[in-house]
Amino acid sequence: MTQLADGNSIVVGVDGSEASKAALRWARDQARALRAEVVAVHAWEPTTSGFAPYAPASARPTAEQQREQAAELLASTVREVFGPQIGGAVRAVLVEGPPARALLHHAPGALLLALGRRAHGKFELPAIGTVGRECLRHATVPVVAVPAAQRPASTLGAVERPPLARSGAA
Numbered sequence: 001m002t003q004l005a006d007g008n009s010i011v012v013g014v015d016g017s018e019a020s021k022a023a024l025r026w027a028r029d030q031a032r033a034l035r036a037e038v039v040a041v042h043a044w045e046p047t048t049s050g051f052a053p054y055a056p057a058s059a060r061p062t063a064e065q066q067r068e069q070a071a072e073l074l075a076s077t078v079r080e081v082f083g084p085q086i087g088g089a090v091r092a093v094l095v096e097g098p099p100a101r102a103l104l105h106h107a108p109g110a111l112l113l114a115l116g117r118r119a120h121g122k123f124e125l126p127a128i129g130t131v132g133r134e135c136l137r138h139a140t141v142p143v144v145a146v147p148a149a150q151r152p153a154s155t156l157g158a159v160e161r162p163p164l165a166r167s168g169a170a
Contacts, residue, residue, distance in 0.1 A: 007109045007110070007111070008034075008035070008036045008037060008111065009031075009036050009037040009038065009039045009091075009109075009110045009111065010027040010030055010031050010034075010036055010037075010038050010039065010110060010111055010112045010113075010114055011039045011041060011103065011106050011107045011110045011112070011113045011114070011141075012024050012027045012038060012039065012040050012041065012113075012114045012115075013041055013042075013043075013099060013103050013113075013114070013115045013116070013131065013135075014040045014041060014042045014074055014077050014078070015042065015073075015099070015116075016042075016073045016076075016077050017116060017148070018116070018148045018149060019116025019117055019118055019146070019147070019148035020077065020115075020116040021077060021080065021081055021116070021149075022116050022146050022147065022148050022149050023114045023115055023116035023144075023146040024038070024040060024077065024078070024081045024114075024116075025081055026114060026144070026146045027112075027114045028081060028082065028089070028090070030112070030114075031089065032089075034111065036111055037088070037089065037090070037091060038089060038090040038091070039090075039091050039093060039106060039110070040074065040077070040078050040090055040091070040092045040093065041093045041095060041102055041103055041106050042070060042073065042074035042077075042092070042093070042094055042095070043095045043096070043097055043098065043099040043101075043102035043103070044066060044067065044069075044070035044094070044095075044096060045096065045097065045098065046063040046066055046096070047066070067094070067096070070094060071094050074092050074094055075092065078090055078092050093106065099131045100130075100131045100134035100135055100138075103115075103131070103135055104134075104135060104138055104139060107135075107139055107140065107141050108140050108141065109141075110141050111141070111142075112141060112142050112143070112144055113135060113139050113141050113142070113143045113144070114143075114144045114146055115128075115131070115132045115135060115143065115144070115145055115146065116145075116146055116147075116148060117129070117132060117145045117146065117147055117148065118147070118148055127145075127147070128145055132145060
């Protein structure tokens with residue numbers, strides 16, 4: 001089921017985060033302008049982390065259950081961004097393996113590779129993560145790092161001034 005980009009597509013890394021949703025929205029808008037297809041790629045790796053080695057096997061999710069969870073995450077993220085009427089504007093691709101390798105595998109021949117990034121780094125760390133850095137180092141197509149949407153600041157209500165106290169002096 002693996003299809004590589006055909007030259008008229010924008011490949012987007014999707015992990016369900018706000019940053020990846022921002023990248024998917026950006027790619028959707030660019031694809032409309034360029035009459036291109038969006039290829040939403042989600043990579044997953046079977047893991048046993050989070051479970052004690054002595055945990056019963058029945059408590060650990062199987063690789064198939066993890067794949068189903070990954071497929072649902074990809075589908076729900078695409079539905080959230082594109083709405084219920086997706087049509088042919090997007091192709092969702094689920095890949096087992098490391099995310100950077102999966103994205104770099106699907107990017108050749110694409111117009112762009114779009115990745116989400118945090119709005120800003122904390123503690124002087126770069127805002128782009130390890131997958132983004134790996135893609136920037138090795139991609140053969142332009143890479144766009146789309147910042148996560150800023151959360152709107154809470155609206156401040158009007159401050160009411162108490163009526164001026166009348167003093168006996170005028």
